[in-house]
Structures are given as C-alpha cells and as structure tokens.
Amino acid sequence: MRNFDCAPPFLVKLPPMEPMDLNGGRFYARNLLADDRINDIPALSAALDTEVDAEFVAEAKRKWEADEEYTWAVCEQTNVEMLVFARLNPTSGTLELFPTADLTTVLPNDPILEPVTIGDAQRVGKDTISRWAQGFLGMDIKPA
Numbered sequence: 001m002r003n004f005d006c007a008p009p010f011l012v013k014l015p016p017m018e019p020m021d022l023n024g025g026r027f028y029a030r031n032l033l034a035d036d037r038i039n040d041i042p043a044l045s046a047a048l049d050t051e052v053d054a055e056f057v058a059e060a061k062r063k064w065e066a067d068e069e070y071t072w073a074v075c076e077q078t079n080v081e082m083l084v085f086a087r088l089n090p091t092s093g094t095l096e097l098f099p100t101a102d103l104t105t106v107l108p109n110d111p112i113l114e115p116v117t118i119g120d121a122q123r124v125g126k127d128t129i130s131r132w133a134q135g136f137l138g139m140d141i142k143p144a
Contacts, residue, residue, distance in 0.1 A: 016065035022072070024128030027121050029072035029086060031064075032057045040073050043082035047098035074125035076107055076116065083107070083121040086129055090137065095129060096144040097122050 019031030034057040063069040073082035103119030
C-alpha cells in the first residue's frame with residue numbers, strides 16, 4: 001500500500017498505480033507482458049512450474065493497479081527475456097522470487113560483458129525491488 005502522510009486516506013482518492021520498471025544496473029525489473037513483441041508466458045510457466053496464460057498477465061496488471069500485488073520480470077540489460085519472476089505483496093511486505101532456470105545458469109552475453117548468471121539476476125532483482133519498496137512505498141521487505 002502506498003503511504004501518504006499528507007491527508008487521511010479517506011480524503012485522498014489516488015489514481016491506480018501503473019506497473020513501473022526499475023533499473024538495477026546490469027539487470028532491470030519490468031512489468032509483465034504478453035503481446036506480439038514480448039511474451040512472458042513461457043518464462044512464467046517455467047518459473048512457476050505450472051501452465052500460465054495471457055489471463056495471468058492481465059490479472060497481474062489488475063492486481064498492481066488495485067495495490068494488491070506488484071509483479072516484475074527481471075531481465076538482463078541487453079535482453080527482454082525474463083530470467084526471474086518477482087512478486088511483492090504490499091500488505092505483508094513479502095517478496096517472492098522465482099527463477100526461470102537453475103541459478104548457476106550463465107547467460108549468453110556479448111563477450112565484452114562480464115559473464116552473469118540467473119542467480120545474479122535474482123540477487124540484483126531482489127535488491128532493486130527491495131530498495132524501491134522501501135523508498136517509494138515506505139515498506140520493509142520480509143523474506144518469503
């Protein structure tokens with residue numbers, strides 16, 4: 001939940017918060033997508049170990065706008081492919097991270113870049129989202 005000290009909550013009608021992208025340097029967290037350009041459904045299915053469809057992505061957006069749950073696809077800076085699915089519960093402050101493959105998997109990158117793994121993506125994604133939650137929402141993250 002967004003915390004605003006300017007007025008009692010019953011006096012302030014806030015517009016829905018749209019999903020936002022978070023830059024963590026080598027990795028970034030972006031909103032979930034299922035369109036003709038970027039389709040996170042296969043990666044979500046792998047991360048959650050269950051079949052996921054476009055309705056899952058639509059429901060994630062609805063939950064974000066209702067301040068029920070915030071979700072991201074954590075990606076490497078040169079690629080839009082989801083490496084980790086992140087889910088933050090704004091009521092409990094719990095952040096869950098679901099990698100799409102083994103954490104030791106090395107990403108195929110430009111050889112000029114230092115090699116990184118899915119585990120690196122998970123660590124940076126967790127740190128980036130935790131900083132955002134604390135700074136933007138005034139929330140301390142609890143382990144899942």
